[in-house]
Amino acid sequence: MSDIVISVRNLTKCFGDFVAVDHISFDVYRGEIFGFLGANGAGKTTAMRMLCGLSFPTSGEGSVAGCDVQCEGERIKRHIGYMSQRFSLYNDLSVWENMDLFAGIYGLSKKETAERAAELLAKLDFVSERDTLVGALPLGWKQKLSFAIATIHRPEVVFLDEPTGGVDPVTRRQFWEMIYEAADAGTTIFVTTHYMDEAEYCSRVSIMVDGVVRALDTPARLKQQFAAGSMDEVFRILARGARRGE
Amino acid sequence: MNAIDIQSLSKRFGRVQALDAVSFSVGKGELFGLIGPDGAGKTTLFRLLTTLLTPNSGTASVDGFDIVNDYLSIRSRVGYMPGRFSLYPDLTVEENLDFFAALFGVRARESYDLVAPIYKQIEPFRKRRAGKLSGGMKQKLALSCALIHRPSVLFLDEPTTGVDAVSRSEFWDMLASLQQKGITILVSTPYMDEASRCDRIALCNEGHILGIDTPNDIVRRFDAPLYAVRASNMYALLSAARRIEGVAECYPFGEVHHLVTDRGFDPSRFLGQLNELDDLSIEPVVPTIEDIFIKWMKR
Numbered sequence: 248m249s250d251i252v253i254s255v256r257n258l259t260k261c262f263g264d265f266v267a268v269d270h271i272s273f274d275v276y277r278g279e280i281f282g283f284l285g286a287n288g289a290g291k292t293t294a295m296r297m298l299c300g301l302s303f304p305t306s307g308e309g310s311v312a313g314c315d316v317q318c319e320g321e322r323i324k325r326h327i328g329y330m331s332q333r334f335s336l337y338n339d340l341s342v343w344e345n346m347d348l349f350a351g352i353y354g355l356s357k358k359e360t361a362e363r364a365a366e367l368l369a370k371l372d373f374v375s376e377r378d379t380l381v382g383a384l385p386l387g388w389k390q391k392l393s394f395a396i397a398t399i400h401r402p403e404v405v406f407l408d409e410p411t412g413g414v415d416p417v418t419r420r421q422f423w424e425m426i427y428e429a430a431d432a433g434t435t436i437f438v439t440t441h442y443m444d445e446a447e448y449c450s451r452v453s454i455m456v457d458g459v460v461r462a463l464d465t466p467a468r469l470k471q472q473f474a475a476g477s478m479d480e481v482f483r484i485l486a487r488g489a490r491r492g493e
Numbered sequence: 494m495n496a497i498d499i500q501s502l503s504k505r506f507g508r509v510q511a512l513d514a515v516s517f518s519v520g521k522g523e524l525f526g527l528i529g530p531d532g533a534g535k536t537t538l539f540r541l542l543t544t545l546l547t548p549n550s551g552t553a554s555v556d557g558f559d560i561v562n563d564y565l566s567i568r569s570r571v572g573y574m575p576g577r578f579s580l581y582p583d584l585t586v587e588e589n590l591d592f593f594a595a596l597f598g599v600r601a602r603e604s605y606d607l608v609a610p611i612y613k614q615i616e617p618f619r620k621r622r623a624g625k626l627s628g629g630m631k632q633k634l635a636l637s638c639a640l641i642h643r644p645s646v647l648f649l650d651e652p653t654t655g656v657d658a659v660s661r662s663e664f665w666d667m668l669a670s671l672q673q674k675g676i677t678i679l680v681s682t683p684y685m686d687e688a689s690r691c692d693r694i695a696l697c698n699e700g701h702i703l704g705i706d707t708p709n710d711i712v713r714r715f716d717a718p719l720y721a722v723r724a725s726n727m728y729a730l731l732s733a734a735r736r737i738e739g740v741a742e743c744y745p746f747g748e749v750h751h752l753v754t755d756r757g758f759d760p761s762r763f764l765g766q767l768n769e770l771d772d773l774s775i776e777p778v779v780p781t782i783e784d785i786f787i788k789w790m791k792r
Contacts, residue, residue: 287660409655412683413531415529415533416787418530420745423745428728431728441656441658447748448747467748477748478748486657
C-alpha cells in the first residue's frame with residue numbers, strides 16, 4: 248500500500264451560514280500529481296488554505312505531511328512547499344539571495360543552505376546565473392526557479408496554485424516536465440489549474456462543485472465514467488450543474 | 494474602410510520593446526482575437542488603440558480616426574474593458590452603469606436593449622456595491638459599462654483570464670451576440686482553445702505577431718508531420734522519443750504527447766525502436782493552434 252501524504256475526512260469550512268467546503272474526503276499518495284479542479288467559487292481556495300495551515304476547518308479532520316490540520320497549522324507550513332499563481336520571488340535579489348532568503352525562512356542552517364542551493368543551481372543548470380538579479384531572468388526561468396525554491400527545504404508535498412496562468416505554451420510544458428520529474432523522484436504534487444489539458448497530466452484529478460468533491464479518479468477513468476472525450480468535457484458536465492456563482 | 498488599421502506600430506518602455514513594428518487590420522463587424530501569453534504586448538496595443546498611450550513610431554486608426562491626432566473622436570466611439578477590474582467598488586452596480594452613461598452623455602435606459610442580455614444576469618444585484626460582486630459578475634458589469642454608449646468598436650483585454658471553463662464559454666456566446674449587432678470586437682486571450690470563437694486571430698509573442706489568419710487556415714500552415722504518441726509511462730516516453738532519429742520535437746499535449754518529425758519519419762520503425770515501453774502507440778493527428786504557436790515561437 249502506498250504512503251498517504253494528505254488525508255482528509257469530512258473536512259468542512261463555514262463562513263457564517265455559508266458552507267464553503269462541505270464534508271470533503273480524499274487521500275493523496277506519495278509521488279502523485281494530484282489535480283485539484285473546480286469551477287469558480289466551488290471552494291477550491293478555501294480547501295487549499297486549510298491544507299496549507301492558513302485556515303482552520305469548522306469540522307472534520309485531516310492531516311498533511313503528518314501534521315493535523317485542526318491544530319498544527321504552523322507545523323504544516325514548515326513541512327510543505329507552496330508556489331502561488333503570481334510570481335512571488337524578489338526581483339531585486341539575485342538567484343542565490345532568493346534561495347538564501349527562503350532557506351532562512353524555512354530554518355535551514357548556513358551549511359544546509361549552501362549545499363541545497365548548490366544542488367538546485369546545478370540541477371536547474373543555473374550555476375552561471377547565481378548572481379543574476381531574478382527580475383532580469385526570462386519568464387520560463389523564473390517559473391523554474393520559483394518551483395525549485397518552493398522545494399528548497401525538501402517538503403513532502405508541494406502546493407501549486409495555478410502555476411501556469413498566462414504563461415506561453417512552450418514555458419508551460421517545460422514547467423510540467425519539471426513537475427513530472429519531481430513526482431518521479433517522490434515529491435507529492437498538489438496542483439490547481441484552469442487549463443484542462445493540464446488536468447490530463449495528473450495522476451488523479453478531483454473536481455469540486457458547490458463545496459463538494461463531485462468526482463475523483465484518474466483522467467482515463469473519469470472520461471470513461473462520464474462518457475467524455477476529454478477532461479474539458481468531464482469538467483463541463485460537472486460544472487454546468489453548479490448553483491453557486493462564485 | 495476598416496474598423497482598425499495598424500501600420501508598423503511600435504512602443505518601447507525603457508529597454509523593453511513592448512510592441513515591435515506590428516501591422517494588421519480588422520474589418521468592420523469582425524470578431525478579431527489577439528492570442529498570446531503575458532508579455533506579448535496585447536495590453537500595450539489596447540492602450541495605444543484606445544489612445545491612452547502614444548506610439549514611439551508607426552500609425553494606427555480606429556473607425557478612420559488617427560490614434561494620435563484624433564484621439565478625442567476615438568474615445569467617444571470605442572468601448573474598453575481593461576484586464577484589471579476598473580469600475581468603482583464603492584458604487585453599486587446601478588450607480589456604476591449610470592456613471593459611465595453620464596460620462597459619455599447618454600442615458601442608461603436608451604442603451605438598455607444593447608446591454609440587456611448581459612445586464613439582466615446581474616440586475617437582481619443592482620443595489621450591491623461593485624466591490625462585493627463575484628468575479629464573473631464583475632466581468633458582466635464591466636462589459637455592460639463598456640457598452641453603455643453604443644460603441645462601434647469594443648476592446649476587451651483578457652476578459653476570460655482566471656475564469657473557469659464553463660463561464661468562459663458563456664462569455665464567448667455573449668460576444669457572438671454583440672457581433673450580430675454590428676459591433677467590431679478586438680479581444681485578447683492567453684487561452685489557445687478560445688481562438689476558434691474568433692473570425693480571425695493574430696498569434697503574438699514578445700511584441701511580435703507570429704502570424705494572422707482564420708482559426709481554420711492558420712493550422713494548415715503547420716508544415717511538418719505531426720503524430721500523437723502514448724505509452725503507459727508518459728514521462729519515460731517523453732525523453733525516450735526525443736532520442737529517436739527523425740523526431741524534431743516531442744512535447745506533452747493533454748493525454749498524449751505530440752511528436753513533430755522530419756518528412757522521412759517512419760512510425761512503424763519508431764514503434765520498433767521503443768519496444769521496451771508498454772502500450773506504446775502512435776497515430777497521425779491534425780495540428781491545433783497550440784501546435785502552430787509552439788512551432789512559430791521556436792522559429
